[in-house]
Amino acid sequence: MTDTPLHDAIADLDSAIQRLFGPRQDTSGAWTASIWAQMVEAIHDKPSGGNRGVFTTGAVANLTALDWVREIEMVTSHLTKLRDTPQIILESLAHVQAWGPEQTDQVTQLAGTVHSWARRGEEYLAPHSVLEVAANCPECDVRTVYRPNQYGENCKTAALQVTAEQCVCLNCKSEWSPEHFELLAAVLGCDPVETKIA
Ligand SMILES: [Zn+2]
Secondary structure, eight states: OOOOHHHHHHHHHHHHHHHHHSOEEOTTSOEEOOHHHHHHHHHTOOOTTOOTTOOOHHHHHHHHHHHHHHHHHHHHHTTSSOOSOHHHHHHHHSSGGGSOGGGHHHHHHHHHHHHHHHHHHHHHHGGGEEEEEOSOOTTTOOOEEEEEOTTSOEEEEESEEEOSSOEEETTTOOEEOGGGHHHHHHHHTSOOEEEEOO
16 A cells, blocks of 8 residues: 555654653653653642642642643543543544545644644653753862752752753852753763652
8 A cells, every 4th residue: 555645644643642652761761651651640749848738839730730631631532432541542543544535634633733742741741850960060160069858858969950951050050051061061071860850
């Protein structure tokens, strides 16, 4: 069977479904649970250090994850008569037999929607990932600082902390944007070690 625009659209839908529900690799190359599984888990994450009744940033994050999951459940529940999980419903649609040739645009649109869900999930999960750099800060020459953890205990941690958005020194508050990361890495002459901070 030759490839048709519908086949291409189905393949795109299939890759979007994999992106959302398939296992994924983190920056260190280790396999982790799917975006979907991590987002469902994030709904139930305990906000750290929050007092009862206080609306913490953790609680806001939980709500964002909840909105995301609810939206996907709602949209997918209207796609077919199937009453099942979003993954099963979407997978049932990733076949040429599920569509007519005139529905190519609809498949393309659905693939775009699923990709956008995956992208939002990736963005949500990304800020939780922090790289601790085991090197002295080029500005203040400090390597480690003490910071209270979620239990209020003072813990030793690397002064240089890198996220997708920036690198900051917890000691002197110097900041570097991603376009300076390569230069910074060269100055430091080291490989960052990844740690997860929930
Ligand atoms: Zn510094």
